[in-house]
Amino acid sequence: MKNKYIFGGFIIVVFLGIMGYLFTQTNISYEENFAEIMKVNKTVKATGEWVKEKSYHIDKEKNLFSFYVRDYNGTEMQVVYKGAIPNNFESATSVVLTGKYSEKGYFHATNILTKCPSKYEETFEEASS
């Protein structure tokens, strides 16, 4: 056995092993059905539409931004995000939220990606993290 295969192989095996493990740990799947999100205690990327009628709320003391989103079934869910209101939020037609449904009864988002497609205008996206 050549040395290079021993050394190279060792590094690759170790890191791919750790990678495989971490991948399962940090893996986030997309979920569009809020009912599912509320059931499982797992970090997901949720896609939904901001419920404009319910507006949004900014708590400056705690630096929280909260609002409601609705999925394609019409299921609504409260979202709380620690941070400022993302650019583009008001004009977004859909948002992609990364986070977890908390036991306190709301979706705790760690990242909000706003998407602004309109029928006549081109899509553009923007993230805030």
Added chain:
Amino acid sequence: MIGNVLLTLGLAAGVFTMVMYYLTYRGYQNTLSLARVGYHAMTISVVAASALLLHAILTHQYQYKYVYNYSGDDLPVGLLMSTFYAGQEGSLLIWLLFTVIVGLILLEYTSKRGDLEQRVMMVFSLAAAFLLLMVNPLLQSPFTYLWTEPSYIDVKNINQSFLSMPFIQNFLFEDPGGGKTFVKISTEFAGVLKAQGIAFNDFVIQGKGLNPLLQNFWMQIHPPILFVGFAMSTVPFAFAFASIMKNEYKDWVKQAMPWVLSGTMVLGLAIMLGGYWAYGVLGWGGYWGWDPVENASLVPWLIAVASIHTLLVQMKSQKNGPPRFIKTNLILCIMTYVLVLYSTFLTRSGILGDASVHSFVDPGMTVYLLLVIFVLAFTILGFGGVAYRWKHLNETYEYKENVLSRELALFTGAVTLIASGIIVLAGTSAPIFGTSVEIRFYNELNLPIAIIIGLLNGFSLMLKWKSTNGLDIWKSFKGSIIATLVLSAIIIVAGGVYDVMLALLIISSVFTIVINSEIAYRIFKGRVSYVGAYIAHVGIALFLIGSVATGGFTENAQVDLVKGQPSKVLGYDLTFTGFEVNNEGKYAFNIDIERDGSKSTAAPVMYIAEFNNSLMREPDILNKFTKDFYISPISYEDSQSRAGDGHSHGDVVLIKDEPHVYHDSKITFTGFNFPENQMSAMQDGTGFEIGAVIEVDHNGQKYNVEPKMVSKGGERSFVGVEVPEANLKITMSNLDASGKVIVSFSSLDGSSSDHSHQASVKQEILTIEASVKPYINLVWAGVIIMVIGFTVAAFRRSKESLA
């Protein structure tokens, strides 16, 4: 029209060039000059088409869909020019443009080196032809007319004097949701316009404009350099494949080396310019966010860096012995380009739509398929070639090796870089399978890799080529090892680096710096041109130390700055002094910053962009030698707008121990009353209350009162107080743990309300997020030093490649 003709001619010339070079390779005598003519014809077509697009942009020819979609009348010239590559089609064209120009230099280079030209340029022309296919009129030409496919454009972009004309009425549409009016532009409509004798360009007089996120200085720099890097990554592939064709594996290494070095330098520079853009202008707070598109260009860079090191081993070993790592070198050089193509596929296919900031919109099925074919073609070609020669390579080249050799250390280092590449690639490709990974996936995996790479780098330089005696190492590098340990200990203790992994990374980076500096110093006295690698290594090590400092030790705070009132934030005294509107209609919020007697100002910017009708924020940075003080604006409110939040116009902010005079009382907020049992109640999440102790001095008599904030079940309420002796009622409406409360005063008998007060209490509050980023300058300095090192090395190797 002419543009499309040029692009089609270019494609034909590209295919012709490829065939002619192939025939030359097969031994035909008079095809070489034809091939060169073909290549120049392709270059001229592409350059002319690019010039035409630039001209169309500068003269606002909105009949072109691309110009209409990404450009506008009100952009300054520099940004207007950068709309050339703001969209999918144009960015492919600029990539193509740089590819053919790089090819001209490559043609010149290879023509001087034996029979290299026909093989290398054949592959290179194939790559250029693929890009030409992508911008072909049938696929994604930037010269497509606006009406080719029916599209709706906002009437605000149309010369208003035509709107009342009868012919247009059939083409006007209302957006049911937004209340906007659109004109449907179609072939039919273009015909109607023509029949009316109206030039299209007089009808549509404004474009959609450039996304405000892209409207800054770095948009003019980062993308072009990135595309130069992409274009240059084609070269190592062409060299590797050329050597597979000839079944000769020695010369190409030396010949490809300067190209690999300079290409890697350009790509690395481009990536970090993007990082600086994100940090300094976009306000992401950091320079690297593991965004899939950033990653997509990082992976080929990692592989290219790995290839430099294994190419070096082959160059050294074949001077007086059998060549080493032939297969590795072929594979890595092929991988670099394939990964560039793969990253293009990820960015442009629309797959990352939900995952990335940079991604383009879904380009449609044809383009998607062509992108897949593009990636697959070069993957199959490259790896097929290696597989075809595999057996031959295994049988022809054999060698012995020693464990303690620089060759093996370099190989292990290269494998570690590849492991990092695989990790980043796996995380980045996850969206294809409908999933994605958290940021910590990258951080946790790459941290140990960076440690290993730093250690291996220093260690490999202590080793000699072929084999080394363990004792010799210790003898000759005793001083350096001790210096490393002492220096690392100082940094770790002084900086308080108590995280084991970060401390290890510090040690490994310092080790790299010490060893490389020592060698560089020795060389510097001799042959300066040999110093490149060591400079680059010091650069990367400084970069790593900088990233430990900023990644592990950044402090953040969000604060409300009340105009005219200083607040202490992370050790700085900040005073918001008001805003001004600059000539672009953006609001700059001036903040005085004071620390240890030295004063400076910062002016973060916010504005509402018309383009997408949303709030844009730009940070400002106070750059100090050892740290950056980073200020991101979050929101701005004056007291009028706060009224809706339940604040009355009479709001007064009481700062701790600063007396406020109301009528004939002096009112001082002296501190919070927050007993321990309440504090634990707050931590438990149950209800709690906080009192604000306020001292009222009325005609020499002092009264202590305590309005309260009560929190119960997440709802907050406030309990006010009355001081009958002073005819005063104090209502609290908010409090801030940093030492201020917002209250309003009124008279108990109602004789005097806040009227007299209103003018003086108008408040302007700027909310910012401030952070102190220690030693971030090391990150930038590291990159600059690395680029210098690469450049020196590329010059040296290009001289050697002729020998």
